[in-house]
Amino acid sequence: MDLTATAADLAAAASDVARLLPARVLDPVLAGLVLRADPHGVELAGNDREHAVRLTRPATVHTEGAVLVPARPLAETLRGLADHQVRLVVEGSRLAVRTQSARFALPLLDLAAHPGVLPLPPLAGRAPGAALAGALAAVSTAASKDDALPVFTGVRVHAAGERLELICTDRYRMAFASLPWSGGALDVLAPAAALAEVSRRFGGGEVAVHADADRVALAWAGGSASTALLAAPFPDDRARKLLEADAESTVLVEADVLAGAVRRAAPYSGPHGAVTIQVDDGELRVRGSDPQAGESEESVKASVDGNRLTKSFQARYLADALRAFGGGRVELRIRDGLRSTVLTCDAGEDGVELTYLVVPLRTP
């Protein structure tokens, strides 16, 4: 294998492959990056049997071929280069990374021991890349990071006619997004964090969603990534009913302004991290109180319709929810008792509808 390519371009792709593979695997072969040069360019790929990624980049290929090298060292070496062009060439048992003044030689790993990168599962449908990336970023904040309960780390990806629905919940909050979809049936539960990380690589174009019984894959211009599905029943049917219930109080407020007030109240949120939202005439009062840190109160202008309720929330859950609505107005549907508060907004230009549920805290 022998090729010349743009250093920055190759560095970004190698970093992406290294980041989409987990940092620690016992088998160095699974932490390897497959470089494959063919007349169309160079392919950078990885597969740790759970996640797989394949990126293609333009390159001038002098000799075709494929090698396996440690992913992180290659990414680090390419990232550090100050040169515009870089040459990757196999020299004996080494992959040499060459520039005009430098040569870095990485050991070759056993390509035959690598599982390779499987072909994509069958195509299920297509969605706009920016909309899917935005929706995944928003809903994945409601997923749990605790692998002990895998079902709550997942995002349910469900095709419903012309819409693709994404749902995450960790039991204390739930996020629901729907976006335009052209394709057939799809209903899978995939790791939310992995899909959100992958979606940051989408460009502006369409993204193809591929799935079978074991894996879901996303393919965009220049790359694709797949991840193993979570085998768990997702409790979204019951949760979905929560979205439709009536509210005692409906509040319209600038998401960023309310998020700012919640952020400023957080240092005063006490041992339980609780901030209190009081619905008042034409405003929300955001309060924090802690025996040690002191008290805070801030009023945020809002259009209020309905009863004057007071609710306490985990400050960081509320902050996560409001961030998903950043840059626009958010509607809060607040309900009596311990029933969840629903945050929603009008569908954006990208056709994404987003709804976020946050369960209030028991007021002391």
Place this chain on the structure above:
Amino acid sequence: MDLTATAADLAAAASDVARLLPARVLDPVLAGLVLRADPHGVELAGNDREHAVRLTRPATVHTEGAVLVPARPLAETLRGLADHQVRLVVEGSRLAVRTQSARFALPLLDLAAHPGVLPLPPLAGRAPGAALAGALAAVSTAASKDDALPVFTGVRVHAAGERLELICTDRYRMAFASLPWSGGALDVLAPAAALAEVSRRFGGGEVAVHADADRVALAWAGGSASTALLAAPFPDDRARKLLEADAESTVLVEADVLAGAVRRAAPYSGPHGAVTIQVDDGELRVRGSDPQAGESEESVKASVDGNRLTKSFQARYLADALRAFGGGRVELRIRDGLRSTVLTCDAGEDGVELTYLVVPLRTP
């Protein structure tokens, strides 16, 4: 106490006080920030008996007075404000931080229990602020961070006629800077990291250096900070001789270019973190070699005078040393055997002369 001031200005000052006091002290009073309003403005001060800081900022004072509040919560609250103006007013047992739409109430601590901020020790002399800050940043990289051997965490500050000398060493490297000085005798050993952190607050003007047998203090327009001295004999007389010895090889090279090559070689520097510098005709060859990661070799253009030597160094020590010479050319005086390599450059426009010694590694 009741005053109005610019929020961003006060936030920066409160953050500076919070940062110059250590994060953890057992006594909350010592982690407190003294706010003192008088007709000239507001003073923000702290003193944990080891470090002390006092900053003055303009303010419209409605009622004079002084209070003690927790430093970090105040800094965090001020930093989060989106308003231009902020009012600080004592309300009962609280300091209220008020903006148009918000009120944050911090508990008052017992000002009588606070040691207060001592007056500055006698003036020893003055140095240009930017030069002193640059020199402290450069030499403090050679100080140890290990508090178990306090002498190596210090910077010796020594007045020699018209020059102020700063010296740090952790035994494996030594940095020596001299800069313009107008004043009398001074010879103290102070914590290097603390002085370097303080020096980041200097503006462009002159800095006054005050000292007595226990403390050294730096005073600049708008603030002053003092720190307890280290009581330890500093081994710089022997070390200073090292600066003057002859070299077998003298190399002139762009510091940033060589630093880039060292940084790129670091992933290949092996279990001992060693990079090898080989002096060659018109170039330096920077090499790394690791049984697992592979090998690297990069050549850097240089003017070479003298013998062709090869030396190994700790990559991060060499990187620290080269960073101190960033933006210009550095002269390497390389000596035979295990004698240290001397890095130096012409005095800058600010009159700072800098010399950095790095002890080479025993070549395997």
